[in-house]
Amino acid sequence: MADFRRLPNLTALRAFEAAARHQNFSRAADEIHVTHGAISHQVRALEAELGVQLFTRAGKRIALTEHGQQFAIALRRSLLDIAIATDVVKAATGHRRLTISSLSSFAARWLSPRLGNFIEQFPDIEVRLQSSTYLTDFAREDVDVAIRFGQGNYPGLAEEWVMDDYYYPVASPHFNGGKLPATPQDLVRSALLRCDLEPWMPWFKAANVALPEPTAGIIFQDSTMLVRAAIDGQGIALTRHGMVSSDVASGALVRLFDVTVKCPSSYYFVCPPASLQKSQVKAFRDWLFCEVAKWKAADSGQLHPSAAAAPP
CATH class of the missing domain: 3.40.190.10 (Periplasmic binding protein-like II)
Structure with a gap:
């Protein structure tokens, strides 16, 4: 049977976990609403109790030792289990x-x-x-x-x-006065919209068209903004089916061609x-x-x- 009297001070454990996660005593202190000195004191007390050094210190900079890294991983896992158990108990009360x-x-x-x-x-x-x-x-x-x-x-x-x-191109039915490209090759004359890290080239290859990766225009960081730009008629967007299926069904966007490419x-x-x-x-x-x-x-x-x- 486990002897829980051997457990270190729980306040010190909480201070150490926060300091290990932030790699900074001041940010750990801000998180748990104590002073920088209190965090430092708790960590030093924990090191003394365990008999190992958990951090190396160089001025205001700290770094976990190998023992500190191992202890932080185990402690974080245990605290997560406690948090989950707490939620389970709360759920039982309604x-x-x-x-x-x-x-x-x-x-x-x-x-x-x-x-x-x-x-x-x-x-x-x-x-x-x-x-x-x-x-x-x-x-x-x-x-x-x-x-x-x-x-x-x-x-x-x-x-x-x-x-x-799956990826495929879409456009507003009003884009270019309603004159949408008839073939994939016609995309060479259109403004092509895309998201960061979601290039057109795999779709070009699947459509058997020799077009270069677009380099002009806006690169969107979020698919929601990309879809909005396409609905507003700013260009033809390469989008994921899950993002635009409702807009295609409603007619806000038109899917161009029958070529699809599976997302990686x-x-x-x-x-x-x-x-x-x-x-x-x-x-x-x-x-x-x-x-x-x-x-x-x-x-x-x-x-x-x-x-x-x-x-x-």
Whole structure:
């Protein structure tokens, strides 16, 4: 049986974890609302109790030692387990909160318009949707689940493939006075819009057209802004199907040609394994996969059937 009397002072552990994460005593002090001196004192007391040096110090600069790095990883994992257990207990009393992190474009264009349905089904769950282009650090952030757009393989986390996505060009029906390009080669005379890190070249190759990668015009950092620019008639955009399928269905955008290119990244449902114990996480996971299935079934042939197939 574990002897919990051997545990270091919990205040010192919290101070060390914050200092290790920030690599800075002052920022750690700001986070937990104490003085710089208090953080330094707690860390030194912890080092004395453990009998090892956790940080190297050079003036105001600090860096984790090898022992410090190992201890910080183990401590962060334990604190995350405590936070999750706390949420589970709170849920048992009737209070349920769900924090979702998602790529900004997916949150705005696909997830957010559907979340009202989730809230109707689960009115007792308080939902917070965070949009970010950065990967969620579950050990540091108050997030239950994330929808990630990537390659999968997230060590230490539970993950499930949700769906793939596909690129194709779209334009406003009013672009160029309604005279839209008839063939992919006609794109050479059009203003081509694109997002950062989402080049046109793979689609050009699939369409068998010898066009160079566009270098003029705006490079958008977010797909939501790219779609808005296309709807406003600023040019022809290379977009993901998940971002524009509703606009194509409504007629706000017109899909050009029948060529699609599979995105190198896919959408994944990701969370710490312990979070799967939370009833609100289970509810959201089941709802999400149900919504994806309904969306694919209602897609009305906008995309070829292979878009609904899971990767091998």
